[in-house]
Amino acid sequence: MSLSRRINAPGLATFAVLILLWEVSTRLDPVMGAYLPPVSRILQSLFQLALSRELFAHLTVTLGRFLAGYILAAVIAVALGIILGYFRRAYNLCEIVIELLRPMPSVAIIPVAILMLGIGNATIVAVTVYASAWPILINTIDGVRNIDRTLLDTGRTFGLGRWRILRAIALPAALPYIVTGLRVSLSVALILVTTGEMVVGSSGLGFFILDEERSLRTSNMYAGIALVSLLGYALNRLFVWLDATAMKWHRGMTARETL
């Protein structure tokens, strides 16, 4: 593969032209500039906010809530998903409750959370857990259910117990589904954290963005949006990297086992 293919020159050029158009048009039209400041001013705000550490503090808060909610959701949903996927009877018992709750847009539980947990961290984390648990749960159930019966039967003929089958066969076989669920939930969790911060927060990037909008410090608002997008992007890349690394490790391990 040649270098010119890896570096997307037309893509970069288009992007540069768009940024330039943004910069010039917002400078030429001050009314427009009030709503959408020039890129240079947004970058300047981002820089200043970074120096004053104000934005950094909000970022840490958001990241903390995100991690708490996401990890909790992952642990709960994977465990529950394996049980519901593996034990058909358990699933049948819960099916109606799941089918009733699933289609409700997850943000609708924000008022309930406010009611019970007040306005603060607990509410934001709780709604994040609730919302991001769904994709993981559904994918895990699907994954465990779609495991080839012969795979499980093979385990049984080797005289493995239920627990060993679950751990040694069901979990690895369902892993690709679980990873898909975890990936979808990554953006769901970020959506819920920022929404929560906008509705009930007094800190965090979501709060910051809304607050700057209300105070009409628009370049600060865009700086906040840039940062939260960067956070989302970085989390996604980290996830992809972890996934690839884990897969490599996993493949290496299985390769060694066959030797």
Add this chain to the structure above:
Amino acid sequence: MSWDSESKLNGVAVLLGVVAAWEIASRAEVVNPLFIPPMTKILRSFFTLVAAGDIPAQILTSMKRAAAGYLLAAAVFIPLGVALGLFEKIRRMLEIAIEMARPIPPPVVVPVAMLFFGLGDGMKIFVICFSCAWPILLNTLDGVKNVDRVLIYTARTFGLSRGKLIARVILPAASPQIATGLRISLGITLILVVISEMAGRSDGIGYFLLASQRRFKVDQMYAGMLSLALLGYLLNLLFLAATNTLLSWHRGMLGAER
């Protein structure tokens, strides 16, 4: 068969059990009835609000916004996705710009939209359209890009014009994946209409929920949630029914491959 329907029956029993436990716990004040009112009270509130037309009116308001944003997104981003899927040059040109815009979490677009459109319908429609853009655009792009070369060559040997080739061959071939994008967007639309109405502070079911909570009309709040759940369920059902009819060939094909 008996085993399965028996446990389905047990499922209903579990649901009734949960509802009964809820009712008793609330009435016996095991849980705070101010936060978790008895189920009967919630249901009564739900039926009253439905009968009085409050909930239907709010749902209708929300649905109008949702439909506008959703359809706008489909009208803009399906054609764009087709163009990007067909022409590698355009795709490469816009690739980086799309990569940069995609990670923006949709809720943080709400303040931006408020800046441009105020608190009205325009803001909500914009936010919904923005959030639906990605699943629709990227799925359409992928579907079109992956249409089998042999299929396209075949159609071309029949002397089809470019327009007919897109309408008769490429769009139908990509339609399952376009439908996937539209389905994902349906869920996103519901979430974003609620979020934008919570921020919008005037009407719609999202506002209704938050306002009920703030005014401490807890049974109304739960009734609102119930109606949202029903709405989501119904929309999903409708969508599935529509795609099952329109794309029955695709389901059949997948089944045949198994």
Add this chain to the structure above:
Amino acid sequence: MAILEVEALSKSYRQAGGESTPAIQEISFQVDQGEFVSLVGPSGCGKTTLLMCLAGLLAPSGGRVVVNGKKVDGPPPNLVLVFQEYNRSLFAWRTVLGNVLFGLEAKKNSSRDTEKKAKHLLGLVGLEGFERHYPWELSGGMQQRVAIARALAYEPEVLLMDEPFGSVDAMTRLELEDSLLKLWKELKTTILFVTHDIEEAIYLSDRIQVLGRRPSRVIGGVAVPLSRPRDQLATRADGRFMELRNEIYRQISGDGVS
């Protein structure tokens, strides 16, 4: 009278390094109106590239193709290409009848008896009663019959076939060969048939062009003097059949193995 003329046709592909490697080189031959001609050659010798150039789907690097006195630049209106991959070339969202109708629609044949015509063609390929089925519900051989019926619905003067029976089992293959001969006799279409199966080529054709290894060029050819109608047992048992087979085999293997 020659309906298809190929004159010094060449096609090179650009490699990753920037240098170009030729796939076909200076190929020239002619096919007369109503003739059944086969192209045989070793696998991967660029036969598909050649057909794509003939069908106007690929621009040649040199030389030219003339169909019915007109130079080819883009898919010619009186020529259709049938691919080996029937499961990739049929429209999965159309029924068997719908697929055949596609060929008629493409001809802009708006007369009301199109459906009757399509059914007639399906009868000719032995698929009456399967009109309402979807392609993926049929076996491979039947799917290729649909593809052939669809191609014939377009009423092409020249039918190009790219190893059309390469993906079906041996028994089905013999049946399809006989069906094709019957259709050819009935519709008097000119057929250019590509295969790497020497016996299939002899069994079907009036004349055979032999292609060499990549970059492929015409390295020989034989006329097939066997009488028609042909019969899978009698024709193949004919002494001349064996001689032709050996002759073609000699021509191919004589083409310096590199």
